[in-house]
Amino acid sequence: xxxxxxxxxxxxxxxxxxxxxxxxxxxxxxxxxxxxxxxxxxxxxxxxxxxxxxxxxxxxxxxxxxxxxxxxxxxxxxxxxxxxxxxxxxxxxxxxxxxxxxxxxxxxxxxxxxxxxxxxxxxxxxxxxxxxxxxxxxxxxxxxxxxxxxxxxxxxxxxxxxxxxxxxxxxxxxxxxxxxxxxxxxxxxxxxxxxxxxxxxxxxxxxxxxxxxxxxxxxxxxxxxxxxxxxxxxxxxxxxxxxxxxxxxxxxxxxxxxxxxxxxxxxxxxxxxxxxxxxxxxxxxxxxxxxxxxxxxxxxxxxxxxxxxxxxxxxxxxxxxxxxxxxxxxxxxxxxxxxxxxxxxxxxxxxxxxxxxxxxxxxxxxxxxxxxxxxxxxxxxxxxxxxxxxxxxxxxxxxxxxxxxxxxxxxxxxxxxxxxxxxxxxxxxxxxxxxxxxxxxxxxxxxxxxxxxxxxxxxxxxxxxxxxxxxxxxxxxxxxxxxxxxxxxxxxxxxxxxxxxxxxxxxxxxxxxxxxxxxxxxxxxxxxxxxxxxxxxxxxxxxxx
Numbered sequence: 001x002x003x004x005x006x007x008x009x010x011x012x013x014x015x016x017x018x019x020x021x022x023x024x025x026x027x028x029x030x031x032x033x034x035x036x037x038x039x040x041x042x043x044x045x046x047x048x049x050x051x052x053x054x055x056x057x058x059x060x061x062x063x064x065x066x067x068x069x070x071x072x073x074x075x076x077x078x079x080x081x082x083x084x085x086x087x088x089x090x091x092x093x094x095x096x097x098x099x100x101x102x103x104x105x106x107x108x109x110x111x112x113x114x115x116x117x118x119x120x121x122x123x124x125x126x127x128x129x130x131x132x133x134x135x136x137x138x139x140x141x142x143x144x145x146x147x148x149x150x151x152x153x154x155x156x157x158x159x160x161x162x163x164x165x166x167x168x169x170x171x172x173x174x175x176x177x178x179x180x181x182x183x184x185x186x187x188x189x190x191x192x193x194x195x196x197x198x199x200x201x202x203x204x205x206x207x208x209x210x211x212x213x214x215x216x217x218x219x220x221x222x223x224x225x226x227x228x229x230x231x232x233x234x235x236x237x238x239x240x241x242x243x244x245x246x247x248x249x250x251x252x253x254x255x256x257x258x259x260x261x262x263x264x265x266x267x268x269x270x271x272x273x274x275x276x277x278x279x280x281x282x283x284x285x286x287x288x289x290x291x292x293x294x295x296x297x298x299x300x301x302x303x304x305x306x307x308x309x310x311x312x313x314x315x316x317x318x319x320x321x322x323x324x325x326x327x328x329x330x331x332x333x334x335x336x337x338x339x340x341x342x343x344x345x346x347x348x349x350x351x352x353x354x355x356x357x358x359x360x361x362x363x364x365x366x367x368x369x370x371x372x373x374x375x376x377x378x379x380x381x382x383x384x385x386x387x388x389x390x391x392x393x394x395x396x397x398x399x400x401x402x403x404x405x406x407x408x409x410x411x412x413x414x415x416x417x418x419x420x421x422x423x424x425x426x427x428x429x430x431x432x433x434x435x436x437x438x439x440x441x442x443x444x445x446x447x448x449x450x451x452x453x454x455x456x457x458x459x460x461x462x463x464x465x466x467x468x469x470x471x472x473x474x475x476x477x478x479x480x481x482x483x484x485x486x487x488x489x490x491x492x493x494x495x496x497x498x499x500x501x502x503x504x505x506x507x508x509x510x511x512x513x514x515x516x517x518x519x520x521x522x523x524x525x526x527x528x529x530x531x532x533x534x535x536x537x538x539x540x541x542x543x544x545x
Contacts, residue, residue: 024150033144039161043170049098049349050173052258056251057096061111061131063247069111069131070186070197071096071248072206073104076153086308090201091350091443092248097135097172100349101307104168105153106203107137108182113193135172136179139165183209190214196244216241242450249450252442254464259442260498262351263466266306267496267507269345270353273301274511277341278359278525281333285361290333291315298343306345310352311445314342317361321490322474324435335362338369340490350443354468355508356494363522368485370515372473376491377513379403379471383437387469387497387504393459397437400471405429407473413481431481432474438467441496463501470494 060069073093076084087102094100097109111131138154140162141147152158165176177185183206186195190213197214199207216238255263277284277297284293294315302309316326317333321340333339339361344353358373360366365373383400402422408429409418421428440447440456447466448456461467472492475482493513498505512521 024146029144029146032149036143039164044163044167045170046173047098047100047171049100049258050171052256053096053098054173055256057111057131057133058129060096060247060251061113061129064196064244065130066113066115067194067196068113068186069244070195070202070210071109071111072198072201072203073099073107073109074201075106075203088350090198091252091447092198092245093201094350095248095252095443096133097174098349099172100347104137106179107135108179108202108206109174110134110136110182110185133174135168135174135176136182136185137168137176138179139163139168139176182206186210187213194240196240198245198248199241245450246452249448250452250455253440253448253451253455253459254462255442255466255498256464259351260464260466262347262349263353263442263496263498264507266310266345266347266351266353267355268510269302269305269347270343270355271508271510272305273298273343273345274341274355274357275525276301278522279529281339281359281361281522282526285333285335288332289330291317291320291329291331291339294333294339294341295329298341302343302345306347307350308346310344310346310354314340314356316340316342316490319477319488319490321358321492322476322488323490324472324474333361336366337361338365338489338491340492342492342494344445352441352443352445353496353508354441354445354494355496355511356470356492357511357513357518358491358493359518359522363526364519365515368483369489369491372475372486372489372491373493373515375404375407376471376473376493377515378407379437380469380493380495380513383469383471384495384497384504384506387438387461387467387499389461389463389499389501389503391461393438393457393461393467396461396467396469400437400469401429401433404433404471404473408432411483413483433472435472437471438469441466441468461499463499465499466507467497467499468494469497 071090071093073089076087079085087105089099089103089105089107093107093109099107111133114130114132140156141154143156147155149155149157154162156162163171165178168174169176186206186209195210195214197210199210199216202210277294280293280297284290284297287293292315295313298313298315299309312327313329314326315329316323317331317339318337320326320331321338338358340356340358342354342356344355346352360369379400382403383396386396386399405414405418405422408414409421413432414421414428416426416428420426440451442448451459470492472490474490475486475488477488479487495509495513496507498507512518
């Protein structure tokens with residue numbers, strides 16, 4: 001850390017709430033700095049993603065030659081009072097740096113144009129890229145500074161050992177600099193270099209600097225020589241940042257080989273999490289509030305093998321399965337009900353799976369449950385078959401939803417002929433499946449969300465894309481147009497599909513999908529568990545514990 005930064009930190013203790021303040025004596029300040037082992041001399045190995053991140057940054061920079069690109073990681077978000085949610089970096093920041101887990105709050109990646117005309121020659125005589133990348137972050141402070149022991153946001157005593165500039169550079173392959181130097185850098189050549197940024201994910205201080213040197217509402221000259229902010233200027237300035245966000249999203253539409261492997265691993269670990277849930281279903285049903293138990297079992301598994309769950313787990317039993325994003329998860333599991341489990345493990349790299357299985361709590365489907373389940377499975381099979389390179393994203397939905405509508409028609413539930421229901425003017429079938437069949441998946445569960453419609457909803461599937469295929473049928477318990485025996489049944493089946501050169505790969509196919517296979521799998525899990533208990537001499541109590 002540079003001399004001026006160190007002295008600034010040492011001379012002034014971080015502010016704390018008055019009722020939390022604990023004064024530090026001079027004796028303590030002298031004592032706390034003594035007797036620490038030196039930090040490791042060896043630099044860490046590069047993160048696995050660094051083999052791909054340079055190419056991603058180059059691809060992004062090529063879209064904005066001569067412009068300064070500022071991508072912030074974001075900072076902690078307040079959960080309540082002075083406690084924060086667990087930090088997760090902005091997905092674009094993680095994608096371009098390779099940093100995952102909780103790295104690195106308040107960090108900023110800056111892609112600086114090497115030349116207003118782009119291109120040029122590097123110091124080694126080779127072709128130079130359009131931008132040079134620097135990672136600005138808060139490196140660890142010396143142990144004789146107040147930051148070390150008193151700063152709850154950055155202090156080593158509070159949040160653990162932070163990397164040095166050299167260590168972060170070794171991890172990411174990036175030039176690094178203290179984030180305290182970024183304000184001055186943003187002011188440099190601000191009158192000649194255009195700036196694009198994800199401003200909402202920068203600190204308030206950096207947002208203020210950008211508001212000054214690259215305002216969203218840029219002044220426009222008028223005839224009398226004065227300046228005024230026009231509506232058009234505001235639109236154009238905001239559009240610049242929006243175009244960057246779109247480019248960052250679209251950069252992730254096609255996954256590279258590293259990303260595809262991460263998605264495979266996320267799906268494999270998610271499958272193991274589903275098996276852990278099945279193994280504990282008897283306990284969950286017996287203990288009461290079983291949806292919470294299921295959520296907890298999967299969450300424990302996800303935190304143990306990865307970073308966390310990729311999104312709030314949906315553990316919806318019975319009629320709760322008919323609420324598409326049921327995350328309250330406070331209901332009981334009852335024999336005879338179905339459990340719709342929609343969950344995914346997020347790896348330390350932040351790539352996540354997104355898988356849904358609908359499971360009979362008792363281990364066996366009833367006839368009405370089987371009827372609905374097999375209709376949804378047929379719809380999913382049609383969607384997966386349609387997920388081919390060169391097909392449109394919308395064709396996957398059309399293939400699945402036609403099968404859904406055909407079943408509803410055969411059951412006599414559609415108030416109009418089948419083709420009329422499937423027309424743009426119809427849509428009556430959506431009463432029982434109101435959602436889409438697919439979304440892109442990757443470092444976000446709903447990945448590439450800011451991509452242009454023509455490249456997403458109306459886009460063409462290409463090798464390397466990963467999408468979900470997840471049709472469903474939902475007959476709410478108070479739906480008087482549904483047959484009585486189907487009311488309260490909600491079924492969704494979801495898998496993660498990698499588009500390949502000659503078709504697709506179901507990344508989550510390790511989990512069974514047919515009625516017979518699901519029932520056999522659940523029975524096998526419970527049998528293996530019983531055998532293991534018998535060998536250990538343990539016996540479950542009356543609650544399955």
